[in-house]
Amino acid sequence: TPAPTEAQLNELAASARTPAEHRSLAEYYTTLAEKQATAAKRYASLAQTYRAQVRKGGGDPAIHFDRRAGQAREAASHARAKATKHARFAQVG
Secondary structure: OOOOOHHHHHHHHHHOOOHHHHHHHHHHHHHHHHHHHHHHHHHHHHHHHHHHOOOOOOOOHHHHHHHHHHHHHHHHHHHHHHHHHHHHHHHHO
8 A cells, every 4th residue: 555645644643533543643653764764774875885986977876875864864853753742642642
């Protein structure tokens, strides 16, 4: 199944009322954060690999992978924050 869109996630978050609904969202965002953290490590490794190679002409792929690693780290951070928020809501409910 395809991942939910940001709009769908926002709708689910806005309509979540029960601890179980918030736990489900917390689990989703925790899993998403783990995937993004793994992607960030992979991109950082690719950047390191390209940086170690001698390149002639053209662009520097390491810069591209550094940027992608940063984006993935930021996405993981946002997902962790959302997971924490929904975990707190699940405890309150």
